[in-house]
Amino acid sequence: DAGVIQSPRHEVTEMGQEVTLRCKPISGHDYLFWYRQTMMRGLELLIYFNNNVPIDDSGMPEDRFSAKMPNASFSTLKIQPSEPRDSAVYFCASLLGSTNEKLFFGSGTQLSVL
């Protein structure tokens, strides 16, 4: 298996633009998590899904952020409009809830909003 795949690897955009981050979890995994990592705030859980259904989105910073999981093999995190303070590394991770519950992380998307 190729692991959790995130795209793009790097994204540079201007303030006010829409940003879409993509994630393909490991096949068969039923949980998907989105995290944001910054020096100031550490690793924050934004939202997680179970069987494509959002379970807890309390970590989503504000209405500018939205996440979807239209099927078991794809999820998106969208920021509209983007702001400089959204600059961070965004990680996607997946796990199979019925087994040893080990999280597998993607390589992350480095987002820079100018």
Place this chain on the structure above:
Amino acid sequence: AQSVAQPEDQVNVAEGNPLTVKCTYSVSGNPYLFWYVQYPNRGLQFLLKYITGDNLVKGSYGFEAEFNKSQTSFHLKKPSALVSDSALYFCAVRHDMRFGAGTRLTVKP
């Protein structure tokens, strides 16, 4: 609510010395606890977990962790540190997989 805390932002040890990275938890019911490591420009990687059973859990790269229910702690340990162990270490509690703030471990030659 379930949470973990890592009281140290940074831990410095000399190569060959034992290392400890601390984690305390607040969990209702039985805790499922994890340790992950993050190397530069990478996602987190699983090290070890405690679900039930022996209080001393062995994991990857020679790391181990001791579950202490009375002290609500789950400290990560290694008997002899390597320079290559230098990284960010995170503990986490199951349910929603929220992580602690992370501890930067630096092992000096």
